[in-house]
Amino acid sequence: MSGVSTTAPRAAESIPSSPLSLCARAPRVPAGRLVAEMVPPPRFDSVRFDTYIPDPGQPSQQAAVQALTAFGTGLDGAPQAGRGRKRWFRRERGRGTAHQGESPRGIYLDGGYGVGKTHLLASVWHAAPAPPERKAFGTFVELTNLVGALGFQQTVDTLSGHALLCIDEFELDDPGDTVLVSSLLSRLVEEGVALAATSNTLPGRLGEGRFAATDFLREIQGLSAHFTPLRIDGEDFRHRGMPEAPEPSGDEETVRAARRTPGATLDAFPALLTHLAQVHPSRYGAMCEGLAAVCLTGVRPVPDEATALRLVVLADRLYDREVPLLASGVPFDQLFSEEMLRGGYRKKYFRAISRLTALARDGERLTRAA
Template sequence: MSLLSRYDALAAASLIERDQAQLSALRPLDRLAKELARPAPFRAALGVMSLFRSKAPAKAPRGVYLWGHVGRGKTTLMDLFFESAPTPGKRRVHFHSFMQEVHDRLHRARRESDGGEDPVTRVAKDLVAEAKLLCFDEFSVTDIADAMILARLFSTLFSAGVVVVATSNVEPERLYEGGRNRDLFLPFIDLLLERTEVVHLDARADFRMEKQPVEEVFFKVGDQKSRAAAEALFRSYMGAEAVELHLLVKGRSVRVPQASGRNARFRFSEICGQALGASDYLALCRNFDTMIVEDVPTMNFDRRNEAKRFIILVDVLYDAKARLILSAEADAQDLYAAAKGMEAQEFPRTVSRLIEMRSQQYLAEWQARHR
């Protein structure tokens, strides 16, 4: 079936709501799926032209960059495409996780380097050997270390015929907006515009917001009664056997204050007030299915570092389909307020995901996976 037929089947089964904007955005993905289905040689020599016997590599199909406001169905459409894509070597990954992996690989490449090949090129070669189609969820660039290597990395990937599909909350021209040395990042934007078709998904609403919330996983602790209710639930999950654990992540010890089975409990200051990042949160997700985070405060521009960690934490937990139970000083939409900065741009996605993560549908799916 075409992607459009698959979408229609899901809508007919009431698994999704049919939306005209989503259908329009699905057509470029359907075009790409059909192009990938056509037999064509894939060359992964990455500049070693002797392996091609002087033949130029076949031009790969143009990918898709799907952007729009939070909760409009971008990830759903990309996942529908990924499941149907006929490419044998394909990979779907959250962009935070991908860049963390790239930095790990670069660290190893530099350590093992004999002074010859550029480490970025070496890492790109390895990535090409592993996947010919890369699907990135939540494509965003907020870190200068990421920004400085993306053009070189993706130039090599695209030259080798790798096809990229990405979802994002912003159009390519606004990536790394306001970042340091952004002029050095602009060649990557040009490359992205050349090698992907930019599609704006302008669906009617944030569909996550319409899912019925289940309050017992999100507590606004504005008074003693609500705080006591949250504490009682937290204790019921942790039991009397909760212990302190330490996870080894990249040679560092990440402290888990309370762990019981596949459940972990943190204060906000312990998980977002410390110098932790995506690799630490990914390690937590590998060890725990339920994360309890208590005393999430309201934040402003002065606390943007904590807000950034919270954004990454929610992204990682959401992508892992983990269960998040938290207590907070305010409702999700009121947790961060700032007039400037990348965190202000990204926090609406966090709000949308927090609301979905306490919906009946999300929690029912979590229960079904952990029976």
């Protein structure tokens, strides 16, 4: 990234030792824990369809609530293992394709960032009458991490007894992973697992009114026949009627707030970026567990795309866990270069900016307490 120094400010490089530091955390997550934690994250633990507030100016939001409510409550429990199990799809010639005239038992929610897709997907999980151990919820990245940890066949065996699999933010930017997950979903469909998914359709394609995007249709091949597409429009709720993002704090104010907040971490932003490169993204959630706040000094534009994508994953995990964020340096809307915001990963970057800004609002109280 031309013209941007990646050297930390002097104050950020000389932070005194802190009781807690993200850079000191490199948890190891057993494969079994990855499966057990496939539930809606803490932020979405208590959400339900009736806690979603549709924008009156966006009729598609109320329509989505109605359609997803019918879908979630219409699922009738987990399939039983062994032959003769009840299947969501009638099998034809050994494939899990939907029977002609029968409605697909998968649903796909397509929309922009901040319109409440994750809220609604978690509500589907909560509404489904199957017991929690027969329902799974995770992001596309978490699902690929699970395949990497367990292997393809063991992942099929582990999830095939489920009634429902919810996949948040189905990725379009990695064809290899997309094909891998598509193959996994095809196998699960054959085993009778119902599917619900949200998209990460790029902003430039949001007005096309199609089931996902052309790339998605190509990569998932015949799997699209199992989904009913559902479009949801609207503005980012995190900024609707809300004040602008708070100004960054100073280094001294950030350090003081971190030291006065039990359970807060304190790190120099460049050091954190270096640490993230040494920890697999599947561990970022565990790295954020139990934190009261994250305090960062010397925030500045990220130097490259690989670093930016790791930061996006961390932002998602912090947001899921509702961890307030206090930072000095540049505002979060200056983290990513104009080139990045025009590129193929721009949807991820806009989502990260939105979520980090929301967490920064939560972090304002730390300076008042300090």
